[in-house]
Amino acid sequence: MRLLQLHCNNFEYTPTKKEISSAEEIEPETKSLDNVVVTFVAVEKGDDKSVARKAINEIKESLQKIGCKKLLLYPYAHLSSNLASPSLAFSLLKEMESLATDLDVSRAPFGWTKSYKLEVKGHPLAETSKSITKGTTDDEISEAVKSEEKIKSYWYILSPDGTMQEFDKFNFSKHPQLEILAKYESAKKRSVDETPPHVKLMKKLAIADYEPASDSGNMRFYPNGRLIKSLLEKYVTDKVLAYGGIEVETPIMYDSHHPSLESYFNRFPARQYNIHSEGKSLILRFAACFGQFLMAKDFQLSYRNLPLRLYEMTRYSFRREQSGELVGLRRLRAFTMPDCHAFCKDMKQAIEEFKKRFDLSSEVIHGVGLDNSDYEMAIRFTEDFYKENKQLIQDTVKKIGKPVLVEMWKEKFFYYILKWEFNYIDNLGKASALSTDQIDVENGKRYNIEFVDEENKPKNPIILHNSPSGAIERVIYALLEKAAKDAKEGRKPHLPLWLSPIQLRLIPLQPEFNEYCEKLANTLTSAEIRTDIDDRNESIGKRIREAETEWIHYILVIGEKEVNAKNLNVRERISGKVNEISIDELISDIKKQNHGKPFSKLNQSRYVSKRPQIMV
Template sequence: MKLLLIHSKNASMEKKGKATSKPQEYKKKTLELEGKVLVCFVSVEDQDTFDINIISNQAADEIKNSIELIETFPEKIEEQNKEITKFNKGLKAAQERGFRKNENPRAKKKLLLDPAQYKVDKILVYPWAHLSNFLSQEKTAQDVCPTISKLLKKEGYDAYYSPFGWYKAFNLNCLGHEVAEMYRDVPLALLSTEVRAKSVFKIVNPDKSIVDFCTSDEESKKNAKIPKKYSKDFKDFITSEVLSSREAGKQEPAHIKLMQKFEYADFDDATDAGNFRWYTKGVLIKNLIRDYVENKMVEMGAIYVDTPIMYTVKNKKLTAQTARFPAKTYWLHSGNNRYLLRFACDFLLFNMFSQMHIREEHLPIPVYEYETYAFRREQAGELAGLRRLRTFTMPDTHTLCRDIPQSVEEFKKQFLVSNQILNDLGLKSFMVIRTTEKFWEEHKDWILEIITSEGEPSLIELWPERYYYFILKYERPVLSAQGKTACLCTNQIDVESAQDFITQYGEKRMKYNINWHSKDNKTGHPVILHNSPSGAVERIIWGLLETSARYEKEKVTGIKTWLSPIQCRVMAISQKESDYAEEILYQLNKKNIRCDYDDRDEKIGKKIRTAETEWVPYTIIVGNKEVENKTVSVRKRLIGQPLVDGKTNDQINDISLKKLISLIEKDLKGLPRRALPIPFQRLSTRISFR
């Protein structure tokens, strides 16, 4: 919905003639309103008529907020002038003592009109098609303005409406003060009108003992104390997940300088904030992660699909889900229609499920989609480099299960797969389980087994009742250098989306109506697991860089060999060994091991230091001895291992190339390979983006 609000001295309206075949019934020919009138021009858009009561309530709230803004404006100016007077008094005192001599006093603000003019006596709600190109074509659109007027009257406002479907003349006299003209965009928001149910946080220890920590109430959080026995990492995790804000901090995240230094990714000032440009090495890492996760999903029994990245807002099944996140959406206009860019693959995937013939004997069915693009219009204060961005890549699996027992068994399997993925990526994470009190009591035994299986304390959040589509949600957050968490892999048990409808605010809301069919003609709605087995690809890279920065004084920094853009670097002590170095370069890349050659005219010490700062896992050094013996000397980086006395590498001298390849192959066993582009195989030809 679009709103244009004009604060007017008096207002009048006169019906002139029918504009539609069935105009809204309205007995009066004219309407004369005296006094200070807030005229609210309303355009009802395509998505709004999903539920006119909800959008009308939202519009009424916006109008009330606008009235408050108008009527309190003189008071706010007065408060600001008091602050200015206080500032000027302090400035004068400082200048008399010889300080701040170059600073000027601030001028007080003046109202454009007399304070008595900043009042609203009456409200006129007026249908106005010209604020949008995407108007609702449903008959119920004409009921929105009367409904808004009725809601405002119930709260004591003197409110009126102008009829829909008539040619009308009107007169306004805009008062012309600072807030006399306002525009509001009101997206349909299917959010609960009730405050989210108070949740309870508990800490589960490896021995299955449970510590009551706090509730979601702010006073409870303020008084919460994390037991001293826990590690600093776990305390930082609890602080970030439960006790602190999720907004980005003022300090620049550590990974930003690293992603720029290594030329993985960077900001782009020619696009929307939160959208990144990716360089060769960053794309290489992203592709390796894609290959790896996809292979794991195939091993798990998943099938592939690929759904469109945009969808219409005229489909009520999709609107019912989309409108729960109105602030997150990007709109796309095409001709006379508009679309939403998806912020998850669920929408058109579930639409596809609803059109499938799903056989009971085939369940569970894991369906994997590599979301090349997902879009979430995060608020500016929430953006934080690769941790929270507006366009991202998400490996996503949705599993159709016959019922809750089958979904639980599949959940356990996927839990193990996700843990293996995080381990192979080299990421330390924590565990959070969020569920309802009822589900917790019924399934406590197996949930505790999962939580305690790793021998680490974990966090549970319990809700008195389900407030969203899932009854249980599992998350694996990772800690940044600054102690901020971000979730990577997740899994949710969804008991709502497959239904034909749900009851919300006393109304039936259309869902996807997904069904399975048995051989004996029984049918049922599947339970759906929402499993991102690794988390967003960009956030994985965030985690790898932030983890290295967090533990740089405790552990050897770096990325596991299989994922490192440069796995080996060969360097010759002098030009005499260059032919041999070239041969090693050729042989390793022939084996699909990403190797480059530092062929710069630099001393060997500088070449080694460069490889060290670039976190190269294997540095291969060849001199006269190695040429004679047809061997190599290798510095193997101890990535992720404890940093003892500053030692970052193991030195392996005078081994055969075959043995070196065997060492590297152990690091790469069962993991995907991608070739290193030819320009990156020599430092002299390597492309620089910065």
């Protein structure tokens, strides 16, 4: 059954003619209702009295929340492409009406073509849609949603020495960032009108920008941004493959009514992009979970094959966040996220895997250029899991080497019993999750993923959900915010060398040195150094200044001296020094810094004079 519920200032309808032969016998007359909740109802195949009962209970609940007592049930076939027979639909509607006599209830006639006029109120709960189906999964969901509201969490700070203190008793004086994370919910107001530093930087460095012609939160990436993203994607993928991940690719859209998916989707009804195509209702994925689960379900699995680690760099995952929540590269509606699921035969194996993935995530997050002081960890688990796995949790915190925020649940109410994240705290005191991992004990069953165990019995695996870096865009956000912090505190802002769109710039003093620069650039390029040449007819001072503002690590002015001497004069941006060194020394120095990181060629014309200006 599908419901669309509108809280109206006024609703007026007029039956015009019978649409079907089994239409209700009535005198067609215009009815007008004030301050009424109109619920459009489509009864679907498979619905029965229990569904009608469930539906009317949910409707009552929401009316109570809104504080309205007048209800109009309005038969409305257009909400579904899988309608029940008219006779069943009519009887269930009457059933719902009879179950709501404690309200001021009325019902629009069934089987008639009607015209209507309405004015919907402007409050957040005025418009809701619901899908109600028979069966256990949906019971579980509504239970889950209910228990989510009632959930009891206890908050602690767990220190590396193993002491766990209630969070309001903890002394945060040495851990201001952790305090921000811990108190994030109650965070104070910040100065208005301040654009987050990374938003300015992403434009200034021609990395990314808003695309007004798309939906908000869908960014455009300029050549620099695409290069940075692609390097990060390669880096993370390489690390996951080294850990044992197996890369796959899954569709970005799914049938909303697929039985295994429906219950999963309905839990977050406001958060998806919906697409209608050829009568099908499709949703865009918000992670790779279901794609990989559906794939794993079709694999023939033995306990010998586990742990099985499926991995995808999702370009894209979509989440239709509320428009006001979107910020630059921090929170998007379309983003690229590594998503790696490990299917494990039992909790013992899951815990072993959990440790590996924790180390993987730490390595990745440090590899991309963030260090221990840039993020704070939060770990959440059920009380039961904690009791049985104290040592594991304490060991994990020891690895971080500083206190972490703990949320402990009395009971399990999500599909996971443990979840941790690394949170980046930015210049405006905002916390955003980067790496994360979860131990999922439900979806193996929900998706019918089975393996055969040592005793030849089918079992559902425990599934770990890991994003070793978090969203790639969010990594760029964190790196830019970190650079902004450096600038604020008097250090030179920069991106890690391996991620810099241009690593080295040659500035010929005069056009006659262009040819020499070209040769030099060939040498440096073949040594995997992204090199370009600023051949514009501008003063030396100006070209150096612009190279500095583009955060180019190495600047080489090429003139008579260089052409005739063995050594080069290399301006190293971070130190601000000009060193005279040989080309071999320069190459080996840069190679050392980029060791273990992927390389991509220059994603621009080599000559600055040939490039379009990106004015943002």
